[in-house]
Amino acid sequence: xxxxxxxxxxxxxxxxxxxxxxxxxxxxxxxxxxxxxxxxxxxxxxxxxxxxxxxxxxxxxxxxxxxxxxxxxxxxxxxxxxxxxxx
Amino acid sequence: xxxxxxxxxxxxxxxxxxxxxxxxxxxxxxxxxxxxxxxxxxxxxxxxxxxxxxxxxxxxxxxxxxxxxxxxxxxxxxxxxxxxxxxxxxxxxxxxxxxxxxxxxxxxxxxxxxxxxxxxxxxxxxxxxxxxxxxxxxxxxxxxxxxxxxxxxxxxxxxxxxxxxxxxxxxxxxxxxxxxxxxxxxxxxxxxxxxxxxxxxxxxxxxxxxxxxxxxxxxxxxxxxx
Numbered sequence: 001x002x003x004x005x006x007x008x009x010x011x012x013x014x015x016x017x018x019x020x021x022x023x024x025x026x027x028x029x030x031x032x033x034x035x036x037x038x039x040x041x042x043x044x045x046x047x048x049x050x051x052x053x054x055x056x057x058x059x060x061x062x063x064x065x066x067x068x069x070x071x072x073x074x075x076x077x078x079x080x081x082x083x084x085x086x087x
Numbered sequence: 088x089x090x091x092x093x094x095x096x097x098x099x100x101x102x103x104x105x106x107x108x109x110x111x112x113x114x115x116x117x118x119x120x121x122x123x124x125x126x127x128x129x130x131x132x133x134x135x136x137x138x139x140x141x142x143x144x145x146x147x148x149x150x151x152x153x154x155x156x157x158x159x160x161x162x163x164x165x166x167x168x169x170x171x172x173x174x175x176x177x178x179x180x181x182x183x184x185x186x187x188x189x190x191x192x193x194x195x196x197x198x199x200x201x202x203x204x205x206x207x208x209x210x211x212x213x214x215x216x217x218x219x220x221x222x223x224x225x226x227x228x229x230x231x232x233x234x235x236x237x238x239x240x241x242x243x244x245x246x247x248x249x250x251x252x253x254x255x256x257x258x259x260x261x262x263x264x265x266x267x268x269x270x271x272x273x274x275x276x277x278x279x280x281x282x283x284x285x286x287x288x289x290x291x292x293x294x295x296x297x298x299x300x301x302x303x304x305x306x307x308x309x310x311x312x313x
Contacts, residue, residue, distance in 0.1 A: 018295045019291040
């Protein structure tokens with residue numbers, strides 16, 4: 001995951017995020033399902049890790065992901081409509 | 088209250104339960120009531136002035152009667168004043184069920200009202216056991232196979248279609264759609280929602296493309312794919 005390019009990492013984050021949401025919806029109606037709980041745990045952990053790597057290597061994905069190291073980089077990185085992919 | 092085809096009995100029970108005073112004092116002249124229709128406590132309006140079928144007592148203020156109640160006034164009254172809307176029989180065909188006026192209604196001739204002979208499912212189909220998300224399809228002459236994330240659905244005559252990440256092009260989907268074959272076999276306005284069970288998942292990328300990560304829920308939507 002560390003070696004993935006920006007676009008691949010973003011794709012991984014988007015698809016994993018969708019999976020986590022789907023599993024959450026399933027667990028809304030099956031809160032005791034051990035398989036659902038285990039899958040949710042795995043994919044949410046993967047999502048957190050991917051987001052952390054992406055934000056460290058590229059740019060914050062949300063306002064909560066800004067790492068303030070002397071400058072406010074929230075507005076420095078390209079916005080989604082600016083096609084900021086570098087791979 | 089038990090389900091019953093007898094609208095007469097139902098109306099009388101509603102009247103007596105909800106507003107016994109109105110039931111007792113409603114205008115029987117407009118109703119063309121037969122004497123033996125009268126319940127204990129009812130009296131005909133023959134000897135008192137007819138209020139035009141409004142069902143209102145003299146001491147009632149306008150608007151204090153039942154909602155949606157309309158007086159029949161001078162026109163021929165085909166509606167008892169305290170009959171609920173939707174239960175008027177005068178415009179119904181004899182073979183219609185109460186409460187509906189749909190033209191393609193089926194009569195409930197030799198069976199309890201509203202019930203189809205096999206409980207609503209077409210011949211040869213079993214009702215869901217309530218535990219399998221796609222049990223209706225798998226229990227019948229439809230079969231499904233799994234193939235590396237792609238799902239192949241076959242019907243009884245061997246026609247097949249693929250559902251999955253690599254099966255996006257599905258020519259003839261409309262003809263092969265198993266739901267299309269069901270046609271109007273199911274009764275209208277009845278939903279069957281079997282409880283979802285945990286099953287195989289698509290990988291995240293495939294799930295995002297399919298719109299669900301659950302293989303069991305990946306059905307054909309011709310509105311977007313054909």
